[in-house]
Amino acid sequence: xxxxxxxxxxxxxxxxxxxxxxxxVKSLDLDIYRGEFLSLxxxxxxxxxxxxxxxxxxxxxxxxxxxLDGKLLNNVPPHKRDIGMVFQNYALFPHMTVEQNVGYPLSxxxxxxxxxxxxxxxxxxxxxxxxxxxxxxxxxxxxxxQRIALARALVSKPKLVLMDEPLGALDxxxxxxxxxxxxxxxxxxxxxFVYVTHDxxxxxxxxxxxxxxxxxxxxQLDTVDCLYESPCNEFVANFIGDxxxxxxxxxxxxxxxCDLRLENGARLVGRNVGNAASGASAVACIRPExxxxxxxxxxxxxxxxxxxVGEARSVIYFGDHVRMRCAFPGQDECFVKVPLGTGAxxxxxxxxxxxxxxxxxxxRVFA
Numbered sequence: 372x373x374x375x376x377x378x379x380x381x382x383x384x385x386x387x388x389x390x391x392x393x394x395x396v397k398s399l400d401l402d403i404y405r406g407e408f409l410s411l412x413x414x415x416x417x418x419x420x421x422x423x424x425x426x427x428x429x430x431x432x433x434x435x436x437x438x439l440d441g442k443l444l445n446n447v448p449p450h451k452r453d454i455g456m457v458f459q460n461y462a463l464f465p466h467m468t469v470e471q472n473v474g475y476p477l478s479x480x481x482x483x484x485x486x487x488x489x490x491x492x493x494x495x496x497x498x499x500x501x502x503x504x505x506x507x508x509x510x511x512x513x514x515x516x517q518r519i520a521l522a523r524a525l526v527s528k529p530k531l532v533l534m535d536e537p538l539g540a541l542d543x544x545x546x547x548x549x550x551x552x553x554x555x556x557x558x559x560x561x562x563x564f565v566y567v568t569h570d571x572x573x574x575x576x577x578x579x580x581x582x583x584x585x586x587x588x589x590x591q592l593d594t595v596d597c598l599y600e601s602p603c604n605e606f607v608a609n610f611i612g613d614x615x616x617x618x619x620x621x622x623x624x625x626x627x628x629c630d631l632r633l634e635n636g637a638r639l640v641g642r643n644v645g646n647a648a649s650g651a652s653a654v655a656c657i658r659p660e661x662x663x664x665x666x667x668x669x670x671x672x673x674x675x676x677x678x679x680v681g682e683a684r685s686v687i688y689f690g691d692h693v694r695m696r697c698a699f700p701g702q703d704e705c706f707v708k709v710p711l712g713t714g715a716x717x718x719x720x721x722x723x724x725x726x727x728x729x730x731x732x733x734x735r736v737f738a
Contacts, residue, residue, distance in 0.1 A: 377405045378402045380437070381401075383435055383436045385400075387432055394433075395418050399588075401592070403563065407564075408577055409565050409578065410565075411581075412582065418587040429449060439530065453529050454530065455524030456533045457521055457535070461508075469500065469505070472519060473491045473494055474526065476523060477491070477527060490526050491522075494522040513545070525562075531563050532565070533565050533566075547576075575611070578595055580592060580595075583611065591603045598611050612658065613658065613659050615656065615706060618634070618653075620651070622649060628643060629642075629736055635700045642731070642735050654736075659706045660708040661733040662728070665715075666683075666723055681699040683697055683721060686716070686719060692708050693716060
């Protein structure tokens with residue numbers, strides 16, 4: 372988690388439109404804590420990158436205020452914001468060596484040559500690239516270029532480091548390796564990182580907190596475990612991790628739980644997350660790993676409060692587990708995460724009747 376509860380960045384009522392009509396960002400209120408790793412996560416067009424660009428100074432808000440350490444940033448140019456930036460394409464100058472690229476922000480700030488050389492060397496050592504100082508970007512791999520772009524962002528010792536999908540151009544294995552490198556560097560330096568991504572696993576791997584964006588609004592801002600285990604609405608439940616959806620009507624409400632009747636008459640109990648009233652149409656979400664599976668229909672009564680009888684369709688291999696695909700009348704197909712070597716796999720056959728059972732506290736019902 373963040374090192375302190377001290378707020379370093381404030382967004383207050385921030386709005387952004389490009390055409391004067393459609394708001395890309397709608398009245399954003401957001402506090403960023405000093406020393407935390409915050410990811411802005413969402414699909415394309417959700418407003419996350421626009422927020423980062425307004426914080427960096429490459430875009431200006433249509434309304435509202437953005438402050439860094441209490442200083443209003445709305446009309447401050449990028450080079451005067453004390454912010455480091457890493458772009459998706461790295462934005463390295465091809466005609467400059469590595470050390471010249473890293474030292475460029477210091478040259479703009481008129482830092483003396485001796486101090487500039489020391490700070491460039493220090494930044495390159497941070498990312499373990501001190502032996503590549505005399506090379507040019509074209510002589511580096513994608514991962515090495517990413518490290519150089521990060522060193523350039525760190526060399527001016529900024530209050531804040533912003534990253535716009537910096538790992539997007541890397542292959543899967545290198546991208547996963549760099550995620551751990553970035554998280555380790557963040558923990559070592561104690562700086563505030565703000566990271567934009569559309570990759571949910573990337574956000575969950577690195578972040579202290581994640582702001583999930585959709586349609587210009589932060590749908591939920593929370594720690595990674597709370598986002599996954601306690602999504603506040605259907606969008607977050609489906610965007611963060613895998614989730615199965617069941618549609619029905621709320622029959623009754625009791626405290627924080629409710630009874631949901633499916634189209635085929637089955638009744639389930641789940642958490643009434645949206646505080647829906649009886650008679651409302653609702654969607655319930657359940658994670659694939661929270662479901663237990665048994666073959667046959669006679670397990671429905673012994674399975675507990677929640678049991679669904681359906682049909683096994685196929686299995687998809689994922690290495691350490693498989694996803695079993697199941698079908699139910701009137702519902703989308705359901706996926707169950709099954710560890711390798713379990714009886715559920717040994718007895719699998721397409722078309723076999725199955726009973727899926729899960730505890731009410733893991734079923735989240737959204738109106």
